[in-house]
Amino acid sequence: MYDAIVIGAGVMGSATAYYLAKAGARTLVLEQFSRGHTFGSSHGDNRIIRLIYEKQFYTELMKHAYAEWREAEKESGKDLLFTTGSVVIGQEGHEYLHDMGVSLDAAGVESEWWDQRQLADRFPQFRIEDGVDALWQKDTGFLYASACVLTYLQLAETHGAEVRENTPITEINWQGTHPQVIAKGERFQGKKVIVTAGAWTGQILSELNLPLTVTRQQVVYYRPTDASLFQRGKFPIFLDVTWDEVLYGFPVFGREGVKIARHGMGQPVSPDTCDRTPDPDYIEHLRSFLRERIPDAAGEALFAQVCLYTETPDEDFIIDTHPDCANLVLATGFSGHGFKFASLVGRMLSEMALEGTTGFDISPFQLARFEQ
Numbered sequence: 256m257y258d259a260i261v262i263g264a265g266v267m268g269s270a271t272a273y274y275l276a277k278a279g280a281r282t283l284v285l286e287q288f289s290r291g292h293t294f295g296s297s298h299g300d301n302r303i304i305r306l307i308y309e310k311q312f313y314t315e316l317m318k319h320a321y322a323e324w325r326e327a328e329k330e331s332g333k334d335l336l337f338t339t340g341s342v343v344i345g346q347e348g349h350e351y352l353h354d355m356g357v358s359l360d361a362a363g364v365e366s367e368w369w370d371q372r373q374l375a376d377r378f379p380q381f382r383i384e385d386g387v388d389a390l391w392q393k394d395t396g397f398l399y400a401s402a403c404v405l406t407y408l409q410l411a412e413t414h415g416a417e418v419r420e421n422t423p424i425t426e427i428n429w430q431g432t433h434p435q436v437i438a439k440g441e442r443f444q445g446k447k448v449i450v451t452a453g454a455w456t457g458q459i460l461s462e463l464n465l466p467l468t469v470t471r472q473q474v475v476y477y478r479p480t481d482a483s484l485f486q487r488g489k490f491p492i493f494l495d496v497t498w499d500e501v502l503y504g505f506p507v508f509g510r511e512g513v514k515i516a517r518h519g520m521g522q523p524v525s526p527d528t529c530d531r532t533p534d535p536d537y538i539e540h541l542r543s544f545l546r547e548r549i550p551d552a553a554g555e556a557l558f559a560q561v562c563l564y565t566e567t568p569d570e571d572f573i574i575d576t577h578p579d580c581a582n583l584v585l586a587t588g589f590s591g592h593g594f595k596f597a598s599l600v601g602r603m604l605s606e607m608a609l610e611g612t613t614g615f616d617i618s619p620f621q622l623a624r625f626e627q
């Protein structure tokens with residue numbers, strides 16, 4: 256019997272397996288595809304990591320998550336987290352920026368408000384009009400996403416975890432003393448089972464009727480006029496809300512071009528039948544934004560990719576124990592902003608599985624909130 260069986264080797268499951276195995280637990284990871292696949296939510300070159308949040312509890316958790324990412328870098332010898340600083344751009348007094356500023360102040364995190372001139376002095380790549388502000392925060396950066404997943408899996412294996420790829424689980428029998436997982440006709444027993452199955456979690460735990468919506472998201476890379484303007488150190492992470500949507504982008508990393516995307520507003524899909532071909536209209540929409548805001552990045556689209564969000568109604572995560580089975584822990588609904596927390600979520604889930612509880616505050620993530 257395994258001490259813990261982890262279902263799904265996206266960033267959450269991989270990180271969880273690492274903490275479990277490091278704590279000495281006999282750990283099995285079951286992944287339906289091969290490691291590093293591109294059908295879920297954790298693939299690609301980078302994900303934003305930031306302390307900036309409208310809700311202060313996320314900022315507080317992020318302080319721990321940053322430390323855990325650095326620990327993974329130290330143990331693996333790999334560079335995973337790159338600090339670039341960020342600007343959040345929006346109309347003066349915009350609620351999104353205002354709430355972020357308030358939350359950062361309350362959490363004791365340094366930030367600066369810049370006007371049009373100050374932003375132009377620091378990052379002349381942006382064109383902003385009068386009446387638009389920028390909130391600067393120096394600790395923002397990005398995680399080398401696909402490397403994070405592979406690194407956590409490798410570390411987990413180094414600590415003794417067994418990782419089975421191309422092994423879709425079809426059933427969890429949790430009614431007995433110890434949960435049983437069935438995959439490819441084989442039966443695996445674990446003292447604890449941790450479900451980190453991303454967009455597939457609703458299907459796997461169908462008895463819970465989880466309030467999850469899986470949506471299709473797209474990222475696009477555009478050719479800049481001069482790539483040197485968009486290198487790390489020269490260009491920050493940005494989020495922009497001036498177009499009544501959240502648009503964000505990165506310095507050049509991993510492949511040619513400046514990566515831009517829209518946060519959310521994707522169409523609901525099934526993870527099994529989702530169309531993986533990016534939409535020409537979307538690519539053109541982002542390019543028209545670039546022409547206005549960052550004209551030097553508005554060249555031809557070089558590459559585009561589809562990815563999935565698993566959204567909850569309040570966009571807060573679900574991290575909890577199954578209401579009818581204390582031996583089954585689940586973490587899902589990361590709503591397009593969970594990657595940066597994976598280093599901490601892995602630790603939380605491992606503690607919940609091995610000790611029955613975690614010292615971190617997961618009260619905002621309880622399933623019971625949807626019952627009211």
Ligand SMILES: Cc1cc2nc3c(=O)[nH]c(=O)nc-3n(C[C@H](O)[C@H](O)[C@H](O)COP(=O)(O)OP(=O)(O)OC[C@H]3O[C@@H](n4cnc5c(N)ncnc54)[C@H](O)[C@@H]3O)c2cc1C
Nearest residue numbers: 263265267287295296297303424453455562589593594595
């Ligand atoms: C375009 C895009 C941009 C994003 N940007 C950011 C960002 O900037 N910052 C940030 O913090 N977050 C961001 N996110 C969100 C973040 O990437 C996700 O929250 C995170 O990757 C979710 O990880 P996961 O492990 O829960 O899911 P997944 O990565 O989908 O992993 C779930 C795994 O479970 C496996 N699985 C499912 N069913 C089964 C089964 N039956 N048997 C075995 N295995 C199974 C799947 O194959 C998959 O590998 C973004 C997401 C997208 C799509």
